[in-house]
Amino acid sequence: xxxxxxxxxxxxxxxxxxxxxxxxxxxxxxxxxxxxxxxxxxxxxxxxxxxxxxxxxxxxxxxxxxxxxxxxxxxxxxxxxxxxxxxxxxxxxxxxxxxxxxxxxxxxxxxxxxxxxxxxxxxxxxxxxxxxxxxxxxxxxxxxxxxxxxxxxxxxxxxxxxxxxxxxxxxxxxxxxxxxxxxxxxxxxxxxxxxxxxxxxxxxxxxxxxxxxxxxxxxxxxxxxxxxxxxxxxxxxxxxxxxxxxxxxxxxxxxxxxxxxxxxxxxxxxxxxxxxxxxxxxxxxxxxxxxxxxxxxxxxxxxxxxxxxxxxxxxxxxxxxxxxxxxxxxxxxxxxxxxxxxxxxxxxxxxxxxxxxxxxxxxxxxxxxxxxxxxxxxxxxxxxxxxxxxxxxxxxxxxx
Amino acid sequence: xxxxxxxxxxxxxxxxxxxxxxxxxxxxxxxxxxxxxxxxxxxxxxxxxxxxxxxxxxxxxxxxxxxxxxxxxxxxxxxxxxxxxxxxxxxxxxxxxxxxxxxxxxxxxxxxxxxxxxxxxxxxxxxxxxxxxxxxxxxxxxxxxxxxxxxxxxxxxxxxxxxxxxxxxxxxxxxxxxxxxxxxxxxxxxxxxxxxxxxxxxxxxxxxxxxxxxxxxxxxxxxxxxxxxxxxxxxxxxxxxxxxxxxxxxxxxxxxxxxxxxxxxxxxxxxxxxxxxxxxxxxxxxxxxxxxxxxxxxxxxxxxxxxxxxxxxxxxxxxxxxxxxxxxxxxxxxxxxxxxxxxxxxxxxxxxxxxxxxxxxxxxxxxxxxxxxxxxxxxxxxxxxxxxxxxxxxxxxxxx
Numbered sequence: 001x002x003x004x005x006x007x008x009x010x011x012x013x014x015x016x017x018x019x020x021x022x023x024x025x026x027x028x029x030x031x032x033x034x035x036x037x038x039x040x041x042x043x044x045x046x047x048x049x050x051x052x053x054x055x056x057x058x059x060x061x062x063x064x065x066x067x068x069x070x071x072x073x074x075x076x077x078x079x080x081x082x083x084x085x086x087x088x089x090x091x092x093x094x095x096x097x098x099x100x101x102x103x104x105x106x107x108x109x110x111x112x113x114x115x116x117x118x119x120x121x122x123x124x125x126x127x128x129x130x131x132x133x134x135x136x137x138x139x140x141x142x143x144x145x146x147x148x149x150x151x152x153x154x155x156x157x158x159x160x161x162x163x164x165x166x167x168x169x170x171x172x173x174x175x176x177x178x179x180x181x182x183x184x185x186x187x188x189x190x191x192x193x194x195x196x197x198x199x200x201x202x203x204x205x206x207x208x209x210x211x212x213x214x215x216x217x218x219x220x221x222x223x224x225x226x227x228x229x230x231x232x233x234x235x236x237x238x239x240x241x242x243x244x245x246x247x248x249x250x251x252x253x254x255x256x257x258x259x260x261x262x263x264x265x266x267x268x269x270x271x272x273x274x275x276x277x278x279x280x281x282x283x284x285x286x287x288x289x290x291x292x293x294x295x296x297x298x299x300x301x302x303x304x305x306x307x308x309x310x311x312x313x314x315x316x317x318x319x320x321x322x323x324x325x326x327x328x329x330x331x332x333x334x335x336x337x338x339x340x341x342x343x344x345x346x347x348x349x350x351x352x353x354x355x356x357x358x359x360x361x362x363x364x365x366x367x368x369x370x371x372x373x374x375x376x377x378x379x380x381x382x383x384x385x386x387x388x389x390x391x392x393x394x395x396x397x398x399x400x
Numbered sequence: 401x402x403x404x405x406x407x408x409x410x411x412x413x414x415x416x417x418x419x420x421x422x423x424x425x426x427x428x429x430x431x432x433x434x435x436x437x438x439x440x441x442x443x444x445x446x447x448x449x450x451x452x453x454x455x456x457x458x459x460x461x462x463x464x465x466x467x468x469x470x471x472x473x474x475x476x477x478x479x480x481x482x483x484x485x486x487x488x489x490x491x492x493x494x495x496x497x498x499x500x501x502x503x504x505x506x507x508x509x510x511x512x513x514x515x516x517x518x519x520x521x522x523x524x525x526x527x528x529x530x531x532x533x534x535x536x537x538x539x540x541x542x543x544x545x546x547x548x549x550x551x552x553x554x555x556x557x558x559x560x561x562x563x564x565x566x567x568x569x570x571x572x573x574x575x576x577x578x579x580x581x582x583x584x585x586x587x588x589x590x591x592x593x594x595x596x597x598x599x600x601x602x603x604x605x606x607x608x609x610x611x612x613x614x615x616x617x618x619x620x621x622x623x624x625x626x627x628x629x630x631x632x633x634x635x636x637x638x639x640x641x642x643x644x645x646x647x648x649x650x651x652x653x654x655x656x657x658x659x660x661x662x663x664x665x666x667x668x669x670x671x672x673x674x675x676x677x678x679x680x681x682x683x684x685x686x687x688x689x690x691x692x693x694x695x696x697x698x699x700x701x702x703x704x705x706x707x708x709x710x711x712x713x714x715x716x717x718x719x720x721x722x723x724x725x726x727x728x729x730x731x732x733x734x735x736x737x738x739x740x741x742x743x744x745x746x747x748x749x750x751x752x753x754x755x756x757x758x759x760x761x762x763x764x765x766x767x768x769x770x771x772x773x774x775x776x777x778x779x780x781x782x783x784x785x786x787x788x789x790x791x792x793x794x795x796x797x798x799x800x
Contacts, residue, residue: 025585026615029604030799043765045594050763074621076581078592093692094581096592135764142766151608151800152769155601155693159594159765163586181476181494185425186563192478192496194445194559201555204429208551215426221474292493293555323750350723363450365443365559366536369543369552397797399430400551 001269003379004302004337008318010264011278011303014285017313018236021169025158028149028165030210032313035166037143037157043135046078049091050128054110054117055079055101056088058125065119069112073098088117097129104128136160146315148210171211171311174235175199178219178226178252179242179291197365198241198289198296205300208399209308219255226255230281236311238284239304240277242291252288256281269379270337272362273299294362298339298374301393301400321376321391327355330377330384338377341368342392354392371395401669403779404702404737408718410664411678411703414685417713418636421569425558428549428565430610432713435566437543437557443535446478447497450528454510454517455479455501456488458525465519469512473498488517497529504528536560546715548610571611571711574635575599578619578626578652579642579691597765598641598689598696605700608799609708619655626655630681636711638684639704640677642691652688656681669779670737672762673699694762698739698774701793701800721776721791727755730777730784738777741768742792754792771795 002010020034049055056067067088073079075094083089083100091097091104103123111118136142142156143149149157149165157165177199183189184196196218203213219229230238240252253266259281266277266288272295277288287304289296301319309316324344340356347353356375357367373392384390402410420434449455456467467488473479475494483489483500491497491504503523511518536542542556543549549557549565557565577599583589584596596618603613619629630638640652653666659681666677666688672695677688687704689696701719709716724744740756747753756775757767773792784790 025600026603029607041589041595043594044763046592073592074581075579076590076593076621094594130761130763134761136766143769149604150769150796151601151604152697152765152771152795154604155597155697156765156769158585158600159597159693161585161589161595163584179475181474184563185558185561189441189561190476192446192473193476194443194494195441195561197555197559200425200558201551203426204549204551204554207429293559297552297555361530361534363444363530364535365552365556366542369550369556371552395552396550 001267002265004268004270007265007268007276007278008303008306011285011287011307012310012317014264014280015237015307015310018168018171018311020166022164022166025154025163025165028157028167029151029154031149031165031167032210033143033145033147033149033165034168034313036141036145037160037162037165039136039138039140039142040161042133042137043159044130044132046132047097048130049093049095049097049104050130051104052092052107053128054088054105055083055091055098056103056105057083057085057101058103058123060086061103061105061119061122063119063122066116067119069115069117102126146313148314168313171236171308172214172234173206173211173308174214174216174233174238175202175206176216176219176226176229176233176238176240177242178221178240180221182218182242184218197293198291201293201297202239202241202289202300202304205305205400206308209305210312211308221251223251223255223258226252227258230256230261231259233284235284237307238281238286239289240286241289241296253277256286261286269335270302270339272339276303292362293365294341294368297368297400301374301395302339319393320397321393322352323389324352324354324373324392326384326386326388326390327353328386330356330375332383333377333379333381335379337379340375340377341371342373342375343370344372344394354390401667402665404668404670407665407668407676407678408703408706411685411687411707412710412717414664414680415637415707415710418568418571418711420566422564422566425554425563425565428557428567429551429554431549431565431567432610433543433545433547433549433565434568434713436541436545437560437562437565439536439538439540439542440561442533442537443559444530444532446532448530449491449493449495449497449504450530451504452492452507453528454488454505455483455491455498456503456505457483457485457501458503458523460486461503461505461519461522463519463522466516467519469515469517502526546713548714568713571636571708572614572634573606573611573708574614574616574633574638575602575606576616576619576626576629576633576638576640577642578621578640580621582618582642584618597693598691601693601697602639602641602689602700602704605705605800606708609705610712611708621651623651623655623658626652627658630656630661631659633684635684637707638681638686640686640688641696653677656686661686669735670739672739676703692762693765694741694768697768697800701774701795702739719793720797721793722752723789724752724754724773724792726784726786726788726790727753728786730756730775732783733777733779733781735779737779740775740777741771742773742775743770744772744794754790
C-alpha cells in the first residue's frame, strides 16, 4: 500500500495547469492569474499633493509671508501655468503639483483671504508631495502568474489600467456517482435506497476551490453503464464515488477498465479511506473516491483539493497544516495514517486545543459536518497524552 | 471622534438580515441558511451492514458451522424474506439486514462454496450493524439558520433529502465612486486623471463576502450629480468612496444631503481613515469610505465586512482577530487607533511573527496588496519591543 504522501505525489505528477482565458476585471476575483499584470501607467502619474493646502516655493514662504493665489487645481484639473515668485495655487489631496512649485503648505498652516494666503509656518521643500511613480511605474510587474486574485489585487490591477485579466480557466471536474441504491434529493427513493450525498458535497468542494463541477447522471451498478458514463465525460479530472453495493471499487474499476482505463494505484495506507483509486482514462486523470461519505471527504481533502489547485494553476503540494494541542489522550496508531475528526477551541491561555470525537465511525455525516479539523496521525505514531502537540488540517478554511 | 468599536456598533445596529429566497441545493454552497434544515428521512433508513459479509443469527454461527446461503441483498435491493434457523444472506456495505438476522459475519471470517458458507469465527450479536437512525432521524434539526453552508453541510442536506434550501438572498451593495479625475480601466484618462481602483476592490470584497455589488456610474464632483446617483441606488447598503478633489467628504456629504441624507457620524478616531461617514438615505444605510485606497480598505475591513455579514444573516460583531508576536519594535501610539500593514511569517519555533512595513504611507496600493495582516494598535497603546504580543487581523482569510 502507498503512503499518503507518495499517493499525492503521484496524483499531482499527472496534472498540469489548465489553459487560460481572458475575463473582465469585475469577474476576476478569486481566479488564478495565468499572465503577469504589468503596469500600463505610472502611479501617481505626476508629483501630487498628499494633503489639502497650497502649492508654492519654499523659499518664498517664510512664516508671515503673504502670497498671491493665482489659481486652484482640483484633482483631475491641473493648473497649467508655471508658478512665479510670490505666488501660490490652491491644491487638494491628489492635485498635480504645478510647475515651479516645490512644496505644499498645509491648509491648517495657511490663513487665506480673497486673493492671497498668509503663511503661518514655513514648509520644508518637498513636504507633502507624493512623487511620480512612488507606487508603481509603467512596465513594473505588479502581480505574478500563479496568484489567486484577492480584492486588493483587483484594485491594483484596476489602478494599473487593466480592464481584462488573463487567468486560468476554471478546471472542469466531472463527478460520477454509482449505485443502484442512490437517488437524487427530492426524487423517489427505492426500498433500501438512500439519497446521494457525496456527489453534492464534492460538487460544492469543487466550487469552493474554483472549479466547475459537472454532475454526471448516477450510473447503476452495471459495468457497461459505468463504462459509458465514464467514456462520455469531458473533463480535466474525472472523480468517481461509490460502487459499494458489490464490494467497494470492484465494479467501478471494471467499468472504467472496459472504457480503457489505465490503473496507477488503488490502495493507500490510510484511514478512513478504503481503497482510493488513481489512473487515466485516455488522457483524463481519474480519482476513484470511496463511497463512504466520511472516507470520501477525507480523501477529497487530502488528494482532490490539491489536485484542483494544481489544475487551477496554483503552486500547491498538499493541504495546509498547523500545530495544535491535544485536549485528550490518543492511542498509538497502527500501520495506516489516521485522520481523526475533531473540534477546535481556544484555551484560557490562547492555545489552540484540538479534541477528537470519541466516535470516529466513518458513516456519521452529521458528526463530520460538526468537525472543525482533522488530526493527522502518522503510521505507527505512538500514544500521546493530552497536552501533546499534533498536526491538524483546519476544515472551515477549505470551504469544507 | 468615535472609537472604532462604537462606530461599528452604531453601523451594525442599523442593519438587519436581508429577506430569504429558495435556491437549488447545487447553488447553495457558501450561502447563509435562513430556515433550519430538518431531516426528511432517517439515516440509515434501516439497520444496515457496515461491511461486506453475511447476515445470520449469531446463535447459529459457532465456529465451524455451515449455513445455507438463501439469497443476496446488494445495497438498494433488500432480501424480502425472513431468515430462518441455519440460513445466511450475502450482504455488502450498506445492505439492509434481513428480518430474522441479528449479526454480520465478515467476509474475511467466512468460507463460502456454491450454496453454503462456513463460519470461521463466531460473530457477536449486533456486530458490524449500523442501526437505523444512527446518523439522524426524520424530524431532527440538522442545520440551523445563520450557518454559512460549507461543502459538508451541502452533503448533509442532500442526505436528508432537500433539493432546495431557504437562504438569505445576497445583499445588494451599491458602490458610488465620485471624482472628476476618475476613469474606469481601459477608458480615456484625462490630464492629471487616475484610474478608479477603490470601486473595483470594493466590488471584489462584496463578492468575497457573499454580496452582489452594483457599480454605479462614476459621479462627477457636482452636488446635483452625486445627489441623483445616490437617490437612484436600489440597494441594501450604499457605499460611497472618494470626493477627494474638493476636500474629503464635503461634496459627497453635500450631495447626499441634497438627496435627503440623515447623517449619523463622520469622524472616527483611527488611522488610516480620514473621516468615514455613516447615515441613512431614506431607509438605505450609507457608508462613506475615504477616497484614499489604503484608508478605504482598512475602513472596509473594519466596518464594511461586518456590515455585509450582518446583512447576509450571520451573527458577527467584528473582524476575527488573533495574536501574533512582533518582529520589530513599534512606537507608542497617539489618540487614534492605528492599523499597521504588516507581513506574517513563522519563526523556527513555530510562532506567528508579524512585521509592520517601515513605510505606512496610505497611498501605496502595491504595499497594501503585499500585506498579510493589519496590526491593531489601540489609542494610546505604549511602545512595544520586538517579541511582544499584538492583536492582528489576517487579510487573506477575508478574501482581501
